[in-house]
Amino acid sequence: MNNNGNTVVVYFSRTGENYAVGKTTVGSTAKVAAEIMQQTGSMGVEIVPVEPYPDAYDQAVAQATEERRNHARPAFVLDGDTAALDTAEMVFLGYPIWWSDMPMPVYTFLESRDWTGRTIVPFCTHEGSGLAGTEETLARVTGARVCDGLELRGELAQHDAASVKQAIETWLKAIV
Known part of the structure; x- marks a missing residue:
């Protein structure tokens, strides 16, 4: 896929203790985002909550559950090439699924x-x-046009980079 400066990869990902994958130093969604950036030649922007989620899984779940219950809109900062975000026509948007939904910072x-x-x-x-x-x-x-998405298990993202790479290649060919 040729980027032509019109795409950007924006993602939210959490490190620390995670369900089914153990303790991570790079979040599952961040790993997928990095591969999409590699294959598309896109710049990346990370959504970083101002109040970080705890490293311990149960504590992170408690915080995220409270945010969801209250329909919270946690403050965030963007880390990365925000100029690319401001001009991109196509935004690859990545997030983990928490309780069948996107995390509240998204x-x-x-x-x-x-x-x-x-x-x-x-x-x-x-x-x-x-x-x-x-x-x-x-x-x-958003009211935006939304393309068919890609879903990958976090466990796969953490432990099988070759399968992630292949899944992304196949997906990109299907949506372009």
Whole structure:
């Protein structure tokens, strides 16, 4: 895929103790994002919550559950090439699936931008939920055109880079 400066990869990922994969220093979604950046030649932007999630899985779950229950919109900062984000026509958007939904910082990000004329290409990591209907949620929240997404198990993203690479190659050929 030839980027031509019109695409960017934006993602939210969590490190620390994770379900089914143990302790991570690079989040599952971040690993998938890096491979998409490699294959598309796109720049990357990470959504980083101002209040980090705890490293311990149970504590992170408690914080995320409270945020979801309260429909919180946690503050975030963007780390990476934000100029690419401002000009990109196509945004690859990555996130883990938490309780069959996107994490609340992703909603904060989505609601903070004008998506007019843009295309969102979702990708997610999960442990059994797939995309969980988030393609429809993205279209509703942003009004943007949303392409068919890619879903990969976090365990695969953490432990089988060759399979992730192949899955992304196949997916990109299908959506371009």
